[in-house]
Amino acid sequence: MSGDVKAGYMRPLDLRHGRVELTHGSGGRAMVQLIRELFARHLDNAHLAQGNDGAVLPPAGGRLVTATDAHVVSPLFFPGGDIGRLAVNGTVNDVAVMGATPLYLTAAFILEEGFPLADLDRIAASMAEAARAAGVAVVAGDTKVVERGKGDGVFIATTGVGVLPDGLRLSGDAARPGDALLLSGPIGEHGMAILSQREGLGFDSPVASDTAALNGLTAAMLASAAELRLMRDPTRGGLAATLNEIAQASGVGILIDEAAIPVRPEVAAGCELLGLDPLNLACEGRLIAVCAAADAPRLLAAMRAHPLGAQAAVIGRVVEDARRFVQMRTRLGGVRMVDWLAGEALPRIC
Secondary structure (H helix, E strand, C coil): CCCCEECCEECCCCCCCCECCHHHHCCCHHHHHHHHHHHHHHHCCCCHHHCCCCCCCCCCCCEEEEEEEEECCCCCEECCEEHHHHHHHHHHHHHHCCCCEEEEEEEEEEEECCCEHHHHHHHHHHHHHHHHHHCCEEEEEEEEEECCCCCCCEEEEEEEEEEECCCCCCCCCCCCCCCEEEECCCCCHHHHHHHHHHHCCCCCCCCCCCCCCCHHHHHHHHHCCCCEEEEECCCCCHHHHHHHHHHHHHCCEEEEEHHHCCCCHHHHHHHHHHCCCHHHCCCCCCCEEEECHHHHHHHHHHHHCCHHHCCCEEEEEEECCCCCCEEEECCCCCEEECCCCCCCCCCCCC
16 A cells, blocks of 8 residues: 555655555545645645645636636557646647636546556646646646546546636637638647557657647737637547537638648558548647638738747638538549538547
8 A cells, every 4th residue: 555554654655666546535644645745746836735625816817718628538648748748738728729828727637546656646747747838837636536447547627717818809609701711730640649559550750649738829829919710729520620610600611721731741641541531630739710811921920930830821711601511622623521520530539
């Protein structure tokens, strides 16, 4: 056991060989020890150190934006990241694409009995690194443990809070015919990284997840003063699903250009081999932006000036279409529908 109680003393956690036990979720000393010696060691900050049932936070000075997400990715560790980094970046991005500055996160962990403490320590360290890089603090959390066989190692649920400047409104229903559609970089890398890890696929140049916090990029885009309508991050369902969501919410059609959409050769080759469409593969460090057509060059320049937007491109435009179709002009000159997925192409992707 990670901590035998003798006269009020508990042995330090064995982070190399120990495993999660049911007592780590019991609310007693073992749980407090897990929080102090593992989670707080990586995630500690003044708000978390308050040690209360909730964190008291200073006034934000603007409208609040909140987003919540659950992360059940399999495998937990993959090229370019892990479930901890994904949990931080995914929630930061959901807040950032609303135009808000992400400030705080909360995190809830569902742990399975028997999960190695070394892996949990690695995940917590990764979360801390991602939070520091994004400039956010994990201010509250919770830990539960389920019996062996009733979980899958670890699930993480995160909630993010950010502040939105007065007068700024970005919304999925704001796209208008004539607007330009921009993409921040190559698509499908996260989905292909997960798939290659699951299936043991090898590439001449390994495909790594694109997981990254986008709040620096979104801040640069907002500072450009371009007339932004909306931003979205194409995660589950990929670019295709996100474009259809925008078309449905705004009551418009969307026409994209296949030749303009950046896709890494390794991702394209993997999709061809497996019969997948890169438009359906998840991204975790890309965003879609819709802006007034006249401001597209300015916005594109601002995106390309940021490391996470260096390969940004204008990939299409918003059109009038009462049917709300998303269509793509192919490299051969034809036009095809870009529809929603009928099912789950890759389950447990994020």
